Amino acid sequence: MNYKIAVIPGDGIGPEIVGASTKVLDKIGEKFNHSFDYTKVLAGGVAIDTCDTPLPQETIDICKASDAVLLGALGGPKWDNLPGDKRPEAGLLGIRKALGLYANLRPAILYEELKASCPLKPEIVGDELDLMVVRELTGGIYFGEKGQDGDNAAWDVMKYTRPEVLRIARKAFEIAMKRNKKVTNVDKANVLGVSRFWRSIVLEVAKDFPKVELNHLYVDNAAMQLVINPKQFDVIVTSNLFGDILSDEASMITGSIGMLPSASLSDGKFGMYEPIHGSAPDIAGQDIANPIATIISVAMMLRFSLDLTEEADLIEAAVKKTLSQGYRTADIYSEGMKKVGTVEMGQRIIENL
């Protein structure tokens, strides 16, 4: 089969980690007789520098004409002082909205081999940690009306509509059905009207999934529970802003942030895949960034958008094997291991495919 992949290398370490990842994908293509056609497109800082906009229309068009999108990372201090709508972040938000990527899936997994870098005590983490944050990605305060009254005041509106909540809730329950059948809804229903509305719709959707256990946590409590009892979670479903905060916290408690992928899905099979870490401009161009999060994002792409399950499994197994052989990039290095750079890590994984 022939698959069209739009590739957005982006800023900072983006091009390096994406480069390592498409090489892995090429090897998969060779082994399984698929061809992956990459079209490189611009977004974020590099697009600002060359096209004066963080999200050229051409990028949107090419992404829409593809089977899936692979993204490195966007942004950096260079563009931090531009006005809001000219920043790299505006490109990221714009692409999510333009492609209808309403469901952001962020698995937080503790890798056995990296237990040593988990910040939590072993008695809290136990043998494994495997939860999934399902974050709403195209609504809420990220896309609500904003306003400013001169120097006097400024505001943003956190709004959700019924269809927006219905589809993300449904997605979370569907995912839970394939996992441990538990959904934790996180909101702030004791204070926010929009959260009470959100919760009522989650309760409604829950009726269609009688096998899934549902509970509710306020966002402040969820932030605590992630630290003291993360093993209680299977799937967390939450709004855009709360998901931003909690998914980052969840990834950090695994101590494996350089390892964690994400998928942003629309209806149907289309999706965008990217590591959850940032563009790390301070280490860009030095061949030291960890490509694993992006390589596992490619595995997620194979699984969710291209239905190539066996291929996805193979990549994940190769990553595990490479870790068990002791290869580590600098961010996950510990004594006694073999330190490798971005390119070599990619090659080792390819050898293990």
Next chain:
Amino acid sequence: MNYKIAVIPGDGIGPEIVGASTKVLDKIGEKFNHSFDYTKVLAGGVAIDTCDTPLPQETIDICKASDAVLLGALGGPKWDNLPGDKRPEAGLLGIRKALGLYANLRPAILYEELKASCPLKPEIVGDELDLMVVRELTGGIYFGEKGQDGDNAAWDVMKYTRPEVLRIARKAFEIAMKRNKKVTNVDKANVLGVSRFWRSIVLEVAKDFPKVELNHLYVDNAAMQLVINPKQFDVIVTSNLFGDILSDEASMITGSIGMLPSASLSDGKFGMYEPIHGSAPDIAGQDIANPIATIISVAMMLRFSLDLTEEADLIEAAVKKTLSQGYRTADIYSEGMKKVGTVEMGQRIIENL
């Protein structure tokens, strides 16, 4: 001197922990020749049950006529299904607003004696942890307009005005001047207009405090940094919603949530003092709740509202001594320690005054 203290025992374990705390205060009065006049008032669930409102006007009036307010805890599942404006939380929000308590100070301290219950690894926490979250408490999305369009949509507005940001920023810098002279501003300025507005005012206020080092973190990053590198923080200043989430996370990483007090201050000396933990209805009435957070809240009250520094120091020293003698309530109990109930913990602390 004679001090007027409004006391809101509240719900769940509230009456027990407040009872233990006013006994400590009485002993302070005896030793230092102060008299503390308590006026008990209703708020939260118990006010709903008896007066059909979570915040009777009389409560506001008596609090306003007092030198300070001591609060136990409000709320519980019994009242969770009432409409938003009839819930115990509405009483809490109402009292904050009515009394102008715009600055919520939440110290997160790791007690040497309780290191064992810290969820983070010792190499992350080191010898001590002592940070202060300064949370804006009477603005932001908690008090913004709300709206609902039938079953179709609902929204809340996150708004800040210039005077609101000015005063909380100023408070944070003032507090930092008495601590380690470092302020971390937390916002989401890469996405929210209200955050960019907030940040610009923080930068303005910073000019008046050239000795204080200022940095900025996005809220998602702050949630991560608290887990992997909490020692970087001295004072965190942030908005109402972000402060709700981050202060709870910060308290949890200390592992000492039963020990942590809070102060909610208005302009001038007036303030309300309460433990940061909740009303814990499941253990109410059993004489097992930990009164220490409330007792240390009393110490904060002496320090901030009544200018009784020596008395405050004495209470804090007595708490430390009691811990070092091995007395523990159930929530902080570990093997080899002496388990005591609410009342006995209070008495042991009084003996150590």
